[in-house]
Amino acid sequence: SQQGEEDPQALSIQEGENATMNCSYKTSINNLQWYRQNSGRGLVHLILIRSNEREKHSGRLRVTLDTSKKSSSLLITASRAADTASYFCATDKGDYKLSFGAGTTVTVRA
């Protein structure tokens, strides 16, 4: 069953702009993770935020988590052409199995 849902489905921005995408989920979680997938390839882990954390940073990435609203956001600052990819949130209920959303496709225009 699909646990996470991303919004928007697709996003097109100019190089240098920020990109924000959201993820909502349905049940209690142990942690929430964000992954990137370049066209037709495997996924790459970006960042993990635990249920007792509210915000986390990694380079140009900023993730927030609001467990009361069952939602998370991923912000990519100063986007680059290489950031063009699909971004997936994945929730972990503590059993080492991930439930993925349908993803947000980000296109960064030069």
Added chain:
Amino acid sequence: EADIYQTPRYLVIGTGKKITLECSQTMGHDKMYWYQQDPGMELHLIHYSYGVNSTEKGDLSSESTVSRIRTEHFPLTLESARPSHTSQYLCATGLYNEQFFGPGTRLTVL
């Protein structure tokens, strides 16, 4: 260099054929996973293993089977391929909460 390998990368096959998708890893991780992903859609967990001789079915029912005889090897088999099996199959390993993905096998059944 530790990595995850999937072969073949692309496979076009006729209905009724038996196929095995290979997944091997040099990372030494106990946890391994198989996901099915249609274009532009979320990943669905179809099989997972937490160690040698341990395999479980995932959230999405699948006609495929898996085996885990060695830590580094987690092959997926379809006894009789059908057009409905056309999809991308992603193999991953897990360490603590994070998962590491192979490049995927894109399967087309005619």
